[in-house]
Each structure stands twice: as C-alpha cells, then as structure tokens.
Amino acid sequence: xxxxxxxxxxxxLVVLITGLVLSLDFRPRARLFPMIVILSxxxxxxxxxxxxxxxxxxxxxxxxxxxxxxxxxxxxxxxGWLVGFALTIWFFGLAAGMPLFILAYLKTxxxxxxxxxxxxxxxxxxxxxxxxxxxxxxxxxxWLFLQYQ
Amino acid sequence: MTDxxxxxxxVLFQPAIMVGMFFAILGGxxxxxxxxxxxxxxxxIFIPFTWGMDPFLAMTILVAAxxxxxxxxSVTAVLVNVPGTPANAATVLxxxxxxxxxxxxxxxxxxxxxxxxxxxLGTLVLALLIPAVTPIVMAFGSPxxxxxxxxxxxxxxxxxxxxKLKGSISGLLGLLVAFIGYxxxxxxxxxxxxxxFLLDGVKIVxxxxxxxxVPEMINLLITGRTIVEERTVVQAPFADIWEGMKxxxxxxxxxxxxxxxxxxxxxxxxxxxxxxxxxxxGHAKTTAKHPETFGFGNIEGVIAPESANNGKEGGAMLPxxxxxxxxxxxxxxxxxxxxxxxxxxxxxxxxxxxxMAWTIIGVLVVANIVGAAICLVIAPQLIKVTRMRGQLLAPxxxxxxxxxxxSYRNSLDDVFLMLVLSFLGWTMRQLGYSRPGFFLGxxxxxxxxRYFGISALAHGWxxxxxxxxxxxxxxxxxxISFQPIAxxxxxxxx
Numbered sequence: 247x248x249x250x251x252x253x254x255x256x257x258x259l260v261v262l263i264t265g266l267v268l269s270l271d272f273r274p275r276a277r278l279f280p281m282i283v284i285l286s287x288x289x290x291x292x293x294x295x296x297x298x299x300x301x302x303x304x305x306x307x308x309x310x311x312x313x314x315x316x317x318x319x320x321x322x323x324x325x326g327w328l329v330g331f332a333l334t335i336w337f338f339g340l341a342a343g344m345p346l347f348i349l350a351y352l353k354t355x356x357x358x359x360x361x362x363x364x365x366x367x368x369x370x371x372x373x374x375x376x377x378x379x380x381x382x383x384x385x386x387x388x389w390l391f392l393q394y395q
Numbered sequence: 396m397t398d399x400x401x402x403x404x405x406v407l408f409q410p411a412i413m414v415g416m417f418f419a420i421l422g423g424x425x426x427x428x429x430x431x432x433x434x435x436x437x438x439x440i441f442i443p444f445t446w447g448m449d450p451f452l453a454m455t456i457l458v459a460a461x462x463x464x465x466x467x468x469s470v471t472a473v474l475v476n477v478p479g480t481p482a483n484a485a486t487v488l489x490x491x492x493x494x495x496x497x498x499x500x501x502x503x504x505x506x507x508x509x510x511x512x513x514x515x516l517g518t519l520v521l522a523l524l525i526p527a528v529t530p531i532v533m534a535f536g537s538p539x540x541x542x543x544x545x546x547x548x549x550x551x552x553x554x555x556x557x558x559k560l561k562g563s564i565s566g567l568l569g570l571l572v573a574f575i576g577y578x579x580x581x582x583x584x585x586x587x588x589x590x591x592f593l594l595d596g597v598k599i600v601x602x603x604x605x606x607x608x609v610p611e612m613i614n615l616l617i618t619g620r621t622i623v624e625e626r627t628v629v630q631a632p633f634a635d636i637w638e639g640m641k642x643x644x645x646x647x648x649x650x651x652x653x654x655x656x657x658x659x660x661x662x663x664x665x666x667x668x669x670x671x672x673x674x675x676x677g678h679a680k681t682t683a684k685h686p687e688t689f690g691f692g693n694i695e696g697v698i699a700p701e702s703a704n705n706g707k708e709g710g711a712m713l714p715x716x717x718x719x720x721x722x723x724x725x726x727x728x729x730x731x732x733x734x735x736x737x738x739x740x741x742x743x744x745x746x747x748x749x750x751m752a753w754t755i756i757g758v759l760v761v762a763n764i765v766g767a768a769i770c771l772v773i774a775p776q777l778i779k780v781t782r783m784r785g786q787l788l789a790p791x792x793x794x795x796x797x798x799x800x801x802s803y804r805n806s807l808d809d810v811f812l813m814l815v816l817s818f819l820g821w822t823m824r825q826l827g828y829s830r831p832g833f834f835l836g837x838x839x840x841x842x843x844x845r846y847f848g849i850s851a852l853a854h855g856w857x858x859x860x861x862x863x864x865x866x867x868x869x870x871x872x873x874x875i876s877f878q879p880i881a882x883x884x885x886x887x888x889x
Contacts, residue, residue, distance in 0.1 A: 251826050254826055258564075268586060269585075276583035280571065335797065335810065348791060365787070365790075368791075
C-alpha cells in the first residue's frame with residue numbers, strides 16, 4: 247500500500263505540474279482558481295509524500311505477497327474486461343454490444359445457460375425497447391453497423 | 396385564500412388526477428432508479444404530451460414524477476452503491492456499508508422515511524413561506540451564494556472517513572476536474588487538450604457513476620462475491636425496515652436540521668439539490684457524537700442527505716412559483732411547462748392562480764408519501780438483489796451504469812470518460828483517498844468560481860461584508876470548529 251501510494255502521489259505531482267504549465271497560458275481571471283487549487287494541492291501532495299516516505303513499510307509475509315499477486319492478476323483481468331466492454335459497445339453499438347458483453351462474460355465464467363440467455367435478453371429488451379423505442383433515445387449503432395449505412 | 400386552498404386541494408380527489416398522479420409516481424420512481432435518468436428527464440420527455448391537457452392534470456403529473464425521483468434513486472444508492480440521481484450520491488456513503496453489514500432493510504427504511512418526511516416538511520415550509528419569499532430570494536445575491544457554496548467546500552476534508560490530509564487532496568482534485576471546459580467569465584477553454592468533447596466540462600452523471608458506482612462494480616468483478624457476505628445474518632426485512640423508520644424518529648432533530656438545510660439551499664437560485672445533500676451530510680458528520688463512524692454505516696449519514704434531497708424540492712419551488720426564477724434545471728423545465736399551459740409564474744401567479752399553487756403543494760405531499768410507501772412495499776423483494784453473486788450482477792449493472800452515462804447526453808464519449816475516471820475512483824478507493832471529498836469538490840468547484848467572479852466584479856474585494864454573508868461565514872466557522880472544540884473541552888474535563 248505504501249509503495250502504491252508513493253507512485254500515485256508522484257503521478258499526481260506530474261499531473262499538477264502539467265496543469266500548472268497549462269494554466270500559465272490562460273488569461274489572469276481564467277487561471278486564478280486553477281492556480282490556487284493546483285498550488286494548494288501540490289503542497290498537500292508533497293506533505294503526504296513525505297509522510298508516506300518516512301512511514302515504515304509493512305513487513306509482508308509470503309502469504310500476503312501471494313494474495314497481493316493474485317489480487318493484482320484479477321485486477322488486470324478485470325481491466326481487460328472493462329477495455330473489452332468499451333470496445334464491444336464502440337464496435338457493435340449499445341443494443342447489440344451490451345448483451346454480447348454480458349453473454350461473453352457469463353459464458354467465460356462458466357455460468358449456466360439459463361442465466362447466460364436470460365440476462366443478455368433482458369439487457370437487449372431494456373436498451374432497445376426501453377431506451378430506444380419507449381424513450382426515443384438515439385442509440386449509438388456501432389462502428390460495424392455504421393459502415394453499412 | 397381559504398377558498399383557493401380548498402379549491403386547489405379538492406382537485407387532488409378527481410379520479411383523472413389520482414390516476415395520473417399514481418402513474419407519474421411510478422414513472423418518477425423508475426426514472427430515479429435508473430442512473431442517468433431522473434425526474435428532470437421524465438419532465439423533459441413528458442412535456443410535449445401536456446400540450447392541450449388540463450393544466451391541473453399536466454402539472455400534477457410533472458410535479459409528482461419530479462418529486463419522487465430522488466426517493467427512487469435512494470434505493471439503488473443503498474442496495475448496490477449506484478446513486479440513481481446525482482442528489483443521491485451522498486446516500487451511498489453510509490447506506491451501502493449498512494447493506495454490506497446485512498442491514499439493507501434498515502438503511503432503506505431510514506432513507507425512504509426520511510425522504511418522505513423531508514419532502515412533506517419541505518412542502519409545508521413552501522406553504523408557510525409563500526408570502527415571505529420575495530424578500531428572502533432577493534436577499535441572496537452572488538456574494539451570499541458564494542459563501543453558501545464555500546460552506547459546502549469547508550466540509551471537503553471531513554466528508555470521508557479517511558485522513559484529513561488525504562480528504563483535502565481528494566477535494567482539491569475534484570475542484571480541478573470541475574475547472575475542465577470553458578471558463579464562464581472569459582470563454583477560455585481550460586484543460587481540454589484540444590478536444591471539443593471536453594469544452595462543456597466533465598458532466599455530473601458520468602462523474603458520479605465513475606467515482607461511486609463503477610469502482611464497486613470493479614470490486615464485484617474482482618471478488619465475484621455477493622454484495623452482502625454470505626455468512627452475514629440478514630434481519631427479517633420488514634422488522635429491519637421498521638427499525639430504519641424508527642431511526643428517523645430517534646434522530647428527529649438531525650432530520651429537521653437536514654430538511655431545513657435542504658429547503659434553504661433549494662430556495663437559493665442556481666445552487667441546487669446536489670449541493671444541499673453534501674451540506675447536510677457534512678453538517679451531520681461535523682455535529683455527530685461519533686463522526687468517526689461515518690462512512691462505515693452510520694444511519695445518520697443516510698438520514699441527513701435523504702431528508703435534504705427531498706426537502707429541497709419545496710424550497711426550489713418557492714422562487715419558481717413566486718418570482719418566476721427557477722432555482723434548478725428541473726425547475727427551469729417546470730417553468731417551461733407552466734408557459735406551455737399559458738400560466739406565467741411570478742408575483743402575479745400567486746394572486747391569479749393561488750388554487751394551482753395549492754394543488755402543487757398537495758401533489759408534493761401526496762407524491763412523497765405514496766412514492767416512499769410503494770418503495771417500502773417492494774423493498775423486501777429488492778433486498779434480494781444483494782444476495783446475487785457478483786459474477787451475475789456486476790456485468791449487468793455495468794451495462795446499466797454505462798447506459799445511464801450515455802443517456803445523459805446521448806454521447807458515447809461520456810461512457811468512455813466514465814470508464815477512464817473510474818480508474819481514478821478505484822485507485823482512490825484502494826489507497827484510502829476520499830471519494831466523497833473528490834465529488835464534493837467537483838460539484839461545488841464550478842459554482843464557487845462563477846459566484847466569486849461575479850461577486851468580485853460587482854462588489855469589489857469587500858463583497859463579503861454583507862449581513863447574510865457574515866452570518867454564513869459564522870455558521871461555517873462554527874460547523875468546522877464545533878467538534879474539535881468539544882473534543883478539546885472533553886479532554887480537559889477528563
């Protein structure tokens with residue numbers, strides 16, 4: 247946790263410095279609030295960074311390290327699914343992409359066919375009939391289907 | 396006056412009005428349950444259908460749906476950590492931990508009862524204040540609005556359960572996100588990186604979902620467990636719901652204060668209900684006996700925001716009806732509906748259409764009670780969702796959340812932005828940074844800058860020297876220093 251916090255704070259510092267450099271190009275009235283916030287936040291981030299740096303690292307046992315590794319693996323898999331989700335709805339659109347994502351996720355995780363069919367169908371009904379037809383929301387059709395229009 | 400009251404309230408007993416109100420309440424609850432949709436969306440969709448409709452029926456349908464959307468939103472906020480509307484964002488902080496501890500019924504009971512009671516009390520204040528509203532609203536210029544927002548900002552460091560330093564960093568990050576997009580005063584595009592999509596700024600629905608809802612879905616996807624741990628003993632739903640309702644009665648003083656804050660913030664045009672809930676939550680935490688339990692399932696953290704978010708509707712209705720000044724986006728749409736019906740809200744409205752004003756008051760009261768009652772009846776069934784496996788629940792909810800982000804502006808970019816921001820939300824969750832503080836900073840940042848700019852231009856550096864501003868500054872200082880001083884005195888006594 248300590249290491250992760252240090253990396254996060256260093257990343258924040260980079261973001262804040264970038265923000266500060268960008269703010270310098272704004273007109274005085276437009277940069278007043280952002281600069282006050284960036285400078286105050288920068289000071290607090292530095293204090294937190296120093297505090298975290300000085301704090302003693304937790305002695306990590308082998309079990310903890312293994313659990314941590316497993317957690318990290320799962321996080322990367324989940325990130326993959328989220329990226330996949332974004333790509334699916336971009337490629338297939340909302341009405342087709344969302345049920346497809348649910349179907350793929352449930353089948354990959356060994357769910358029964360009952361749920362694997364019921365949930366995607368329910369999602370299709372909600373998106374297409376609920377939002378598309380009833381609420382007349384202009385649904386994004388997806389890159390694939392837009393090519394054929 | 397008495398004739399107008401009787402005439403206005405008797406309209407509520409007409410069969411067409413009763414049927415219309417019932418379906419509008421159902422619609423409002425469903426729109427509140429779905430993230431991204433709200434009472435405002437319902438009104439925007441339904442307004443074209445009110446053309447040629449009886450004005451009383453049209454207003455009944457619109458007001459009833461709008462009034463109960465926050466009540467519906469509290470259900471998903473408590474059960475699955477997804478705020479149905481942005482005004483339910485503060486409810487997730489303690490409502491969801493209560494659900495995880497097996498007290499979903501208690502949290503729902505408290506949230507729904509506080510919503511209904513807050514809505515009714517807010518409406519009663521509306522009824523009482525109608526004659527006095529003009530001086531109140533006129534007394535609130537931009538300096539007073541700025542200090543009201545400043546009071547909200549003062550809670551940044553304390554709304555989360557994390558360390559004050561991390562809370563402040565989170566709040567300032569939220570403020571920074573609020574500055575993305577066009578600057579009101581100069582038209583300068585800030586931190587948009589050349590994209591046209593960010594010119595309008597980061598919108599509230601994708602941001603709320605990214606900070607609170609998606610990180611929880613990521614957690615469910617990673618663990619694959621149920622929302623409530625399988626070993627957790629869940630109380631009998633109705634007994635637990637009843638306990639939650641009694642909690643509101645036990646904390647009646649907090650309930651009254653939070654409702655009053657909601658009404659007060661609602662009256663001030665341009666501040667809005669999203670601010671009211673955070674001010675109420677911050678106030679509840681800073682004045683609580685055990686502020687350290689907030690964020691871990693303290694029932695007071697459910698009662699305060701839920702009292703405020705329904706109470707604010709009565710307050711927001713005041714300047715809309717009496718002055719023709721809409722206090723929020725929802726009220727602006729409602730104002731449009733009035734104009735479609737050939738009614739002109741403003742000082743003359745209360746003279747010429749007093750009966751309509753009383754019908755609206757009656758609708759607000761009935762809708763709040765019926766809306767909460769419907770939710771309470773179906774609550775035991777809804778609670779079962781917390782026992783569903785994360786593996787089943789998370790992908791389905793993720794799609795609904797994405798649909799919510801999309802439908803806010805019908806933009807896929809909002810979905811992508813939400814997913815990107817959700818990694819910040821997840822990191823903050825894992826490293827113990829304050830997500831509520833971040834969101835509070837985000838909600839208030841743009842408003843604070845806008846009102847500061849107007850105040851400084853209009854009144855110069857002495858803009859804070861108005862009586863109301865000084866009173867708000869005093870209340871802010873009292874709120875911040877109350878707990879530390881009380882703790883210090885306790886320690887000294889011991």
